[in-house]
Amino acid sequence: MKFIKIFFLTAVLVTSILFGFVLSIDPYNKLGINVFNFATKAVDFPRVNKFNMLEHSKKNYEAFIIGSSAANRYPTKVVKDITGLETFNYAVQSATPEDYYAIFNHITHRSHPKLVILSFDFYGLNKFFPVEDMLLISPLKKYLNDVDFEEQKNLGPYKTYFTLEALGDSYKVVWVNLFGHANHSFLENGDYFKEPPAVPPIKISQFPYPPFEFDSNRLELCKKLKKKADDLGVKLIVFTSPLSYEHWERIAKNPELLKNLEDYKIKLANIFGGVYDFTNKGAKNFNDIKYFGDSTHPSVYFSEMILKRLLKPEEMDGEFGRFVSGGVP
Amino acid sequence: MLFNSFAFIFCFLPVTLAGFFVFNKFDKNQFAKCWLVGASLFFYCFWTLKNLPIIMTLLAVNYFLGRELHSLQPRWPKGILLKLGLIFNIGILCFFKYANFFNDISGSPFELGKLLLPLGLSFLVLQQITYLMDAYEGMSKPRGLLDYLVFGTFFPYLIAGPITHYEELVPQLENKENFKFSPDRFSLGIYIFTMGLAKKVLLAESFASWANTGFEESASLHFFAAWKASLAYTFQLYFDFSGYSEMALGIGQMLNLELPINFNSPFKSKSIIEFWTRWHMSLSRFITTYMFTPIVRLMPSITFTNSMVATFLAMLIVGVWHGAGWTFTVYGGMHGLALVINHIWKKKRKKKKPIPFFGWFLTFNFVNITFVMFRATSLENALQVYKAMLGLNGVVIAKIFGLSKESALIKSGWKLGSMLKPDDYLVLILLVAAFVLILKAKNIPELSKSFKPTTKTAVFCAMIFSLCLFGFNRITDFIYFNF
Numbered sequence: 001m002k003f004i005k006i007f008f009l010t011a012v013l014v015t016s017i018l019f020g021f022v023l024s025i026d027p028y029n030k031l032g033i034n035v036f037n038f039a040t041k042a043v044d045f046p047r048v049n050k051f052n053m054l055e056h057s058k059k060n061y062e063a064f065i066i067g068s069s070a071a072n073r074y075p076t077k078v079v080k081d082i083t084g085l086e087t088f089n090y091a092v093q094s095a096t097p098e099d100y101y102a103i104f105n106h107i108t109h110r111s112h113p114k115l116v117i118l119s120f121d122f123y124g125l126n127k128f129f130p131v132e133d134m135l136l137i138s139p140l141k142k143y144l145n146d147v148d149f150e151e152q153k154n155l156g157p158y159k160t161y162f163t164l165e166a167l168g169d170s171y172k173v174v175w176v177n178l179f180g181h182a183n184h185s186f187l188e189n190g191d192y193f194k195e196p197p198a199v200p201p202i203k204i205s206q207f208p209y210p211p212f213e214f215d216s217n218r219l220e221l222c223k224k225l226k227k228k229a230d231d232l233g234v235k236l237i238v239f240t241s242p243l244s245y246e247h248w249e250r251i252a253k254n255p256e257l258l259k260n261l262e263d264y265k266i267k268l269a270n271i272f273g274g275v276y277d278f279t280n281k282g283a284k285n286f287n288d289i290k291y292f293g294d295s296t297h298p299s300v301y302f303s304e305m306i307l308k309r310l311l312k313p314e315e316m317d318g319e320f321g322r323f324v325s326g327g328v329p
Numbered sequence: 330m331l332f333n334s335f336a337f338i339f340c341f342l343p344v345t346l347a348g349f350f351v352f353n354k355f356d357k358n359q360f361a362k363c364w365l366v367g368a369s370l371f372f373y374c375f376w377t378l379k380n381l382p383i384i385m386t387l388l389a390v391n392y393f394l395g396r397e398l399h400s401l402q403p404r405w406p407k408g409i410l411l412k413l414g415l416i417f418n419i420g421i422l423c424f425f426k427y428a429n430f431f432n433d434i435s436g437s438p439f440e441l442g443k444l445l446l447p448l449g450l451s452f453l454v455l456q457q458i459t460y461l462m463d464a465y466e467g468m469s470k471p472r473g474l475l476d477y478l479v480f481g482t483f484f485p486y487l488i489a490g491p492i493t494h495y496e497e498l499v500p501q502l503e504n505k506e507n508f509k510f511s512p513d514r515f516s517l518g519i520y521i522f523t524m525g526l527a528k529k530v531l532l533a534e535s536f537a538s539w540a541n542t543g544f545e546e547s548a549s550l551h552f553f554a555a556w557k558a559s560l561a562y563t564f565q566l567y568f569d570f571s572g573y574s575e576m577a578l579g580i581g582q583m584l585n586l587e588l589p590i591n592f593n594s595p596f597k598s599k600s601i602i603e604f605w606t607r608w609h610m611s612l613s614r615f616i617t618t619y620m621f622t623p624i625v626r627l628m629p630s631i632t633f634t635n636s637m638v639a640t641f642l643a644m645l646i647v648g649v650w651h652g653a654g655w656t657f658t659v660y661g662g663m664h665g666l667a668l669v670i671n672h673i674w675k676k677k678r679k680k681k682k683p684i685p686f687f688g689w690f691l692t693f694n695f696v697n698i699t700f701v702m703f704r705a706t707s708l709e710n711a712l713q714v715y716k717a718m719l720g721l722n723g724v725v726i727a728k729i730f731g732l733s734k735e736s737a738l739i740k741s742g743w744k745l746g747s748m749l750k751p752d753d754y755l756v757l758i759l760l761v762a763a764f765v766l767i768l769k770a771k772n773i774p775e776l777s778k779s780f781k782p783t784t785k786t787a788v789f790c791a792m793i794f795s796l797c798l799f800g801f802n803r804i805t806d807f808i809y810f811n812f
Contacts, residue, residue, distance in 0.1 A: 003516035003782035010791035015798055163802045164531075246549065 022161045025170035028134070038177040046092040047099075047138035050190050051106065054088060059189075063087040064107050067119030068095040070241040070296050074119070074303040076189040082311045085115055089190035094132045096124045097218040098144060101225050102135065105143035108232055116229065117310065118238045121296075122279060125264055127215035133160065147221060192300075212260045214267070222271045237310055239276035239321075240265060242302070245283040247295035252281070269326035276310055282320030330375040332576040333529050335801060341372065345484075346583055353508035362475050362502065365584075369482035373449070380447035383421070387450075388481045390417055391457045392474060398464035399471030407465055414461040422454045427653045449488040451650065455615055457481070460495050462619055469495045476502060485577035489570075491591040491611035498586065507585040515583050516782040521773055522579025523794045528572030530800035531793075532766075535759055536565035544704055547713035552724040555717030557756060562704045563697045564763045567596065570609070575773050589614075590774055596696075596767040599688035601667045602675070604696060616643050637672060641665035651703070656711060660702045667695060 026033040028045070054061070063085035065074045071091035079087040090103050100118060107113055123129045135141065160166060187193055229236040243251075252258045261279065268275040286292070291302040298306065309321040330337045345368040352361035374381055394414040397403045403410060425446045460480070463469040476499045486493055501507055543550060543558020550558065574591035581588040595608035605613050624639040625631055641662075648661015698718070705711035716722060771779070780786070 001512040002784070003787045004512060004519065006784055006787035007516075007519055007791045007794075010788050011794050014792050014795035018795060018799065162799060164796075164800045165802075167799055 018167060019162060022166050022170045025173050027166060027169040027173050028137075028160060036174075036177075038173060045134060045138070046186070047132075047134050047140050049186060050090055050092065051139050053186065053190060054090070054107070054110070057088075059086050059088075061086050061088040061107070061111060061189075062113055063115040063117070064103075064113055065089045065091060065117045065119070065190075066095075066100055066103050067091045067241060068099075068121050068124075069093040070121060070298065071119035071303075072192045073293075073298060073300045074117070074307055075300060076191055078304050078307045079115075079117070079311065082308070083115060087189060089186075089192070091119070091190070092132075093134075095121065096129060096131055096135075097221045097225070098131045098147065099135055099140070100124075101147060101221050102140040102143040104225055104228065106140060108228070108234065109143070112232075113234055115235045115237070117307070118236060119241045120238055120268060120275070121241045122243070122261060122264055125214055125218055125267070126212045127218070128211055128213065148217075212257055214260070214263070219267060219271070222268070226272055236272060237276070238268060238272040238274075239306070239310060240268070240279040241296065242278035242292075242298050242306065242320075243283060244292045244295040245281065245287040248279065248281060248283055265324050266326060269324045274323055274325045277322050277324045278306060278320060280319055280322075282318070282322070285320065330372060332573065332580075333526055333797070333801060335798075336375075341368070341375075342580070342583075344368075349584060350510045354510075358502075358508055359475060361508070362479050365484075366475070366478045366482055369479075369484035369487060372484040373482070373487060376448055380450075383425075383447050383450070384453065384482075387418070387421060387453060387457065388478070390414075391460060391481070392477050395460055395464045395477065396471065398461060399469070411461055411465045415458065418454045418457050418461075422450060425450060427649075452486070452488065452490045452492060453481075455492050455612075455650075456486075456490075458619060459492065459615065463495055472499055485580040486588060489573055489577075490609075491574055491577065491589050492615055493588055493611070497589060501586050509585075511585055513782060514585050516787075517777060517780050518579045518582030518584075520579070520780055520786065520790055521582060521777065522576050523790045523797070524773065524776070525572045525575030525577075525579055526797045527793045528568040528575065530797040532759075532763065533565050533569035533572055534800060536561040536568065536763075539756060540565050540704065544706070544710065544714065547705075547710050547717070549722075550714060550717035551722050552717060552720045553726070555714050555722075557760075559697055559701050559714060559718060560760060561756075563700045564760075564767075566700060566703070567592075567767070568763075578773065592772065593774060594767065594772040596693055597689070598692050599683070599685055600675075601664070601671045601692055601695060604692055605664075605668065612647070616647055620646055633672075633676065637669045640668050640672070644668060655708050656702050656705050659708065659711075660699055663699045663702065667699075 023031065024033065024035040025038075026035075063076075063079050063083060065071055065076065065079065065087065067074075068091060072089070074089060074091070076087035076089050079085065088107075090107065092099055092103070100120075104116065107116070135144075226236065228234075251261055265275060265277050265279070286302060289299070291299055293299055306321065330341060332338075345365070348364045348368070349361050352358070352364055370381070373384065391414065394410055394417075397405065397410050398407055398414075460469070464471075477495075479502060480493075480495050480498050483493075483498065540558055540562035543554060543561065546554075547558075571592040578588050578590065589611050591610050593607040593610060595604055598604035598607055605616075620643040621636075621639050624642055625636055628635040628639065642665070644665030645658065645661045648657045648659070648664070651657040651660070698715075701714050701718070702711045705714065
């Protein structure tokens with residue numbers, strides 16, 4: 001009987017200690033706790049990092065790049081060189097239209113941008129792809145006051161903090177603060193830090209798509225975003241985030257999903273008055289790690305090419321980057 | 330309800346155990362059995378209610394056939410009853426498992442609709458076949474409906490085995506000693522259950538993501554990535570299935586019931602014959618007793634050649650049992666062929682002892698290679714992985730050990746990748762840890778023998794258990810739930 005008693009008591013004790021440790025570290029800043037007064041939370045949190053960078057910047061940014069992590073590598077220098085506008089990259093991981101809208105509200109609240117370049121992801125219109133938890137606990141949330149959307153029920157610390165991942169991340173926070181040094185996650189202007197070149201092959205398994213269903217609330221949000229941009233006189237350039245050829249091919253194997261992809265472009269074109277399409281078989285000519293780090297993240301080199309295509313049309317593949325002007329969805 | 334879920338560990342299991350021992354404490358043994366049957370049915374229905382009629386029909390028919398087979402004066406000849414029972418059980422299994430497959434490959438114009446295999450049916454059918462065969466051979470005693478229902482629905486093995494014989498379980502329910510709560514056996518049960526839980530949550534789930542990514546990206550795998558994917562799947566399958574079996578064994582121990590072991594350090598095997606005596610042992614026993622032997626008996630004479638034909642056919646059937654698809658058939662065929670070759674080799678080289686390491690190396694790699702076929706979604710998918718494992722898609726090596734573009738390896742055609750990332754180190758560490766575990770660590774039968782319910786063991790066990798709880802968020806089904 002002694003074994004059973006010790007087992008249960010120790011299990012309760014160890015579980016409480018581990019969970020208490022995670023809560024006290026609060027690695028994702030969900031609870032706003034910093035018991036040990038650490039200088040940094042080692043986990044990347046671009047919605048907070050970039051928000052704060054922009055808030056504390058003395059520059060008067062007039063152009064912005066918005067999107068998911070797929071838009072991280074678009075160099076702000078290229079936009080500035082072409083347009084002469086001081087540019088900030090406000091890409092955040094796993095962004096959905098709720099993020100685009102909140103970020104747009106933030107930037108228009110603090111300055112008067114002239115240009116916003118929006119890299120729109122296919123998954124962003126899928127009602128089964130949830131709003132990122134991090135948005136709802138970031139300072140950007142206050143820019144969503146006029147948006148009615150379904151908050152996930154999994155925001156409690158249990159769901160994300162009672163996990164091995166949270167335990168590992170808490171350990172990382174302690175390690176970085178006690179034995180390492182905190183690095184800046186992003187460079188000036190929100191640019192991405194340099195990274196080693198990708199290893200072939202291009203990974204295609206990032207997003208398990210089906211089931212896919214258009215989210216009518218998000219479509220309405222896009223319309224709202226477009227109207228705000230028009231009202232404020234902001235030029236909004238929208239393009240579909242590029243997908244590698246293998247990735248596109250995988251979607252194309254599923255006729256229903258392919259139809260959704262085509263409808264997605266037409267819907268965007270109808271809302272935004274046209275969209276540049278980088279999500280098609282034209283990617284075949286750029287099917288190399290020179291262009292893609294993996295199936296959804298274009299390299300810096302390719303990001304530069306795409307920006308030039310958007311801002312200063314030049315020779316590129318006829319299909320890839322074509323302008324879709326709309327139609328019947 | 331999975332064994333490794335909060336609902337099971339903190340609600341279902343404690344309530345079931347408490348009910349069982351409380352009824353037994355007041356000498357209500359029949360109520361305790363009813364309680365077990367009720368709990369097992371609740372456990373099954375927690376997944377889905379709609380399959381319950383199928384399972385209950387299967388149990389009802391087998392019970393009545395078994396009762397007749399046990400009877401001294403059956404109403405029909407026993408041979409006919411047995412054949413009827415086999416046709417009924419195999420027929421149900423084939424209908425749910427293979428109807429769509431045969432309909433597809435025959436190009437039949439009939440639309441069957443999507444038939445979903447009821448959870449646990451494959452194991453239940455095999456178990457019921459053992460029940461009928463044992464009754465026919467006079468290897469089991471006739472008992473009441475309640476005993477049969479406990480045997481037929483017992484939740485620890487209901488979904489994925491181990492395939493347990495009637496006489497292995499039911500006599501234990503008649504032993505009054507087993508009605509009493511035993512702290513020692515309960516402690517052993519906790520220990521075995523926790524080890525199984527750790528295998529599933531901490532190891533199998535870690536390997537699963539690498540295996541899944543590899544097999545999904547089979548067309549673009551290179552040499553090392555393909556080996557990483559295949560090894561990851563081999564370890565995932567082993568830790569997943571043996572973890573499940575051990576959790577079942579652990580629950581059995583908590584209830585004072587001994588279940589047959591399913592894994593006995595299979596990757597220590599030095600031949601494929603030995604492997605099949607250590608891997609999925611309850612299935613191997615079934616193959617030998619109820620497939621190999623009857624096939625041999627059907628042959629005109631018992632010769633070495635005939636027994637090899639029987640071995641091959643039995644393994645082919647085992648492959649097909651795993652699922653409707655060419656990959657499983659080829660998997661069974663590969664193992665059948667390997668067993669035949671191993672037997673011939675053994676016969677021809679009677680006196681010469683094989684080199685242990687060579688035997689182990691060959692066996693492990695053969696098993697690893699055949700598991701690619703087992704995991705692949707299609708033959709094409711498997712061939713893509715094989716191609717990459719042979720290096721036909723090229724070799725990309727990370728920038729380590731001072732490798733540069735000028736290195737001989739790179740000049741010989743290998744490609745230079747980027748530096749190793751933290752994830753790559755994790756893969757390496759876990760692969761090494763897995764090899765150490767499968768080759769050096771004691772297995773459950775060994776651990777059970779040497780188990781002492783000391784404070785140190787309890788603390789160790791509790792720490793592992795607590796860590797496992799944190800891994801419950803990334804749980805997927807057990808692989809063998811699909812078969």
